[in-house]
Each structure stands twice: as structure tokens, then as C-alpha cells.
Amino acid sequence: MSIKTPSVPDTPEVERETIEDRLYTVKYSDSGESHLDVKVEGICEEKCTNYECVNACPADVWRAEEGGVPTIAYENCLECGTCRFACPHGNVEWEYPENGNGVSYKFG
């Protein structure tokens, strides 16, 4: 992946939002239980070294744990589906939050 774009003279400073700033703008309704999981815990522990779910997730839902199953902050989920495609082991258990819960966009 690219290194940081070198700053060019006279380029205006643009606000650099953190993922927390970003997620703060999103309206959610919590379903109270995770709609995401891993299918087989052993696959993360034994086969996965590079946490591609963590790299690809745009919402900081998947978080790497040392040598184990990633933690899943399902409350952040934007329901984009990226992780279900990203996991090279097909080990992401992915459902929609029940009854319309989860993300609710105001603009889209």
C-alpha cells in the first residue's frame, strides 16, 4: 500500500478524521447480540496469520488478537459485507441484524 502522500507546498490542511470520528456520525440501533461470528474458531487460530478481515474492514469491527480469534465489535458494523468476501478461509459467519436493527443511514 502507498506511503503517505508527500505534502506539497500550499496544499491546504484537511481535517484527518479518525475511525472513531467517522463512526460517531453513523446512526445505529443495537440488536443486542452479534450478527457476526467466525464459523470455526480453530481456523483463525491454526490457519490465519495475517488477519485479512481486520485489514479490509472499514468500520473497525474486526480487531486482531495475538494468535487467536479476532474480537468482533459488531456494534460498529456498517453491514457492507466486505469481511465475508475478504476472509480467504471463508470463515466469516455473516447475517443481517434482526428486525431492521443495525446501521440506519440518513443520507446513503
Added chain:
Amino acid sequence: MSETPNYDNMYDAIVVGAGLAGSTAALTMARDGLDVIMIERGPSPGTKNVFGGVLYTPRIRELTDFEDAPKERYVAKKTYSMLSEEGDETSMSIAPSSWREEPHNDSWMVLRRDFDEWFAEQAVDAGATLITETTVTDLIKENGEIVGVETDRPDGELRAPVVVLAEGANSLVSEAADLKQQDDRDNVAVSVKEVRKYDREKIEDRFHLDGDAGLAAHYFGDGACGDAVGGGFLYTNKRTVSIGVVYSIEDAARTDQTPDEVLEEFKQHPAVAPLVRGGRMVEYSAHAIPEGGPDSMPELVHDGAVIVGDAAGLVLNSGIHLEGTNMAVESGYHAGRAVADALAQGRTDAAALASYETDLRDSYVVENLDHYGWFMDTAAEEKEFLFDDLPRALGEAGDAYFKMDNTPKDEHVSEAKSRILDATGGWLGAAKKAWKFRKMLS
């Protein structure tokens, strides 16, 4: 959460999802006199939807009083810019005078939250029923034929002769029922977007817009989305600007910069930063986009069901053309007509519904997918040239060509040429590349 009334077999067709494809199918069928129920998982249509930002409207304009639709700005100008990581920008701008006249080339910036709700209402006005906050979890099959859906409501089974699957990019129901396979990750892109709010005047001054005119800006090269196959975009709305990046999940998975970080880098590029400075981010969103082209289109017609829109993989990326909303609408329209014809014959088997696929194949939708199907694979093969070497070479060539010093211009011209030829691998390389990408502009 209320009890679901028993709608079993009260409807001729069930539509899964009230996005563009689903609402078009429901509207088309309801106008044909069918009893249709649309099942939407969001609190209202549009609340779960994300797109880049342009709605293409030729068919919608035929089907609705489109003047009443909630729109932002029409596309008065398109720009395409190559950005290098070092900060170079090489751009082309297109603003035909005809785009400023009705119907504005049928290209409008909209916000899905507003538009999808309005569009679903058109189907409801035509007689369709809409239920929200309800997720279809499975299909009901009997003797190999699809006869209804399971939902997450209590007593949530609902039967009808035909199901239209308009469930979007994450087609869990179609996949679970073996109507399609999950796409490979190199055929799916991740897109992240932020909507930033400004004063209306600020937007019009900054982008040289007036009235309802708007700008659709596209960015390529590794200044736009890092070392990945993809690009950046910027669309002007009335009071907001949408800015985002979209790139292959294959690349997103293999690199350790997350999509939101890639978006931050894009915003810092000197070609982009002045366009998005200030303002306030009012929403962040993300979605997967099926970009696999014709080869990853699933079987569209099944016994008792058809697949439309994103679920059918109907997204076009030719490098120049970035379309999907028009294709979703077109597929919903043809599917709706095919269902009405099949039901008129009292049949719902795949053969009876086959005119959906035939009509879609005869339309521009599959024609365009077939014509440009080569692009995404070729772009991935030529990633380094297309997204890294070329944007830098163009920037350097521009620098050389216009150089102010005390040498004659022919030296500058030959220096500019050599920058481009270095990147393409000489004249022969340039010819090969030109041949490889010849269909991009045809």
C-alpha cells in the same frame, strides 16, 4: 415489534428488498394489476443503502413523475483525473451544453435515504404493499420450486407464487438457497464514503456551479486509492459533498491500510484537499460492490424466482463508465414484466419466467457488461502500469512539456515523450498497451 398479519398466499409476488431494483419490479407488477408485497429490512427504504452518488434515470423517468422525486443536482460536468502518489494531477473535463437542458442526460446526484423512500412510495401508490424492519432469512421450496420466504418476524412465513430477489450486494438468501455462489473477493470492491456538509454557496463557488448543476469527479491512480485496483470519487449535492474511494477487496485484504485510512489519504492529495477542506462530516458509510462483470452473473431465472440488481451482479465498471443504478432499475423492470406475463399464463416455472433473462440480454444491460467485461481483469493484470507508472509519467510529461527554461521547446517535447515511453516500455510497449485497452473508449 408487532405480530405479522397472515398474508400467506394473498399476494402474487414477493419482492425481497425495496432498493432500486426491488421497487422498480414492484411498481411494474403493481401497475400490471398484480398484488405485490415488498419486504425491506431497513426502518424505511434507503436506510440500508449506499452508492457512489449518481442515479441514472431514463427508465425511472418513464415510470414515474420524476420531477417530484427528491434529487440533489444533475451532472453538468464530469471530470476524470489521474493522480500520482507524489501529488501530480492530469485531468480531463467534459461539460456538453446539452447536459444543462432537460432531461440533463438522465444523470442525477441523489441521496438514497430520500430517493429510495420516494421511489418505494411510487410502488405503494400503484398498489404494492411495503413492510419494513423485516429481513428475509430463507426461501421456502416445495418440489424444487420456490413458493415463498421465511422472515425474522414471529410466524414469519409468507407464501406467493413468485419471489423477486432484489437483496443487493450481500445476497444471503440467494446464496443460502443455492441460486448463486458467493462472489470471489477479486470480483467485489469495497467502497467507503463520507458526506460532508457545507453552505450551499460554498459548494457552488468552490465547484463553479449554479442552480441545480453539479459535478461528478472521478479519480484514478495510486494518489487516489493507494496500491490497489480502484479509484476515488467526488459528487456535489445541494448542501453536501460525497467523497469516497472504491477498490478491490482482494487489495483491501492484502494490505494493512484500512479503507477509511485510504480515504483519508485520498482527501490529503493536493488535487483533492482544496475541494473538501472545511465543512463537517455528517455521515460515513461503506458497502461492497459486485464488479465481477458478465462472468460472475448468476443464473437469473429459477423455478418460482428471479434475481435482479446488485444481487444479479449488474454493475458496470469500464474505467470510464461507472454504472449500476440504471441497470438495477432496468432489471427490475424486465423482471416485473416477465413475472406478470408468466402469471397471466398461470405459470411460475423457470421456462415461463425466461423472458426476463432474454429481455435483459437483449437490453443494453448485458450488452454493456459483455462489451466491457474484459476491463476489470485487464486492469488487475496491468495494475502497476495503470495506477502507478502512468499517472506519474503523465505528471512528469506535463512538467517537461511546459517547462520554463532557456532551452528550445523541441527538447521539452522529446523529454515529455520519453517520460511516457519509459512508462509504457517504448513504442512497442505503448502500441501493445493501446491495443490492450482499445475497447475502453469504444
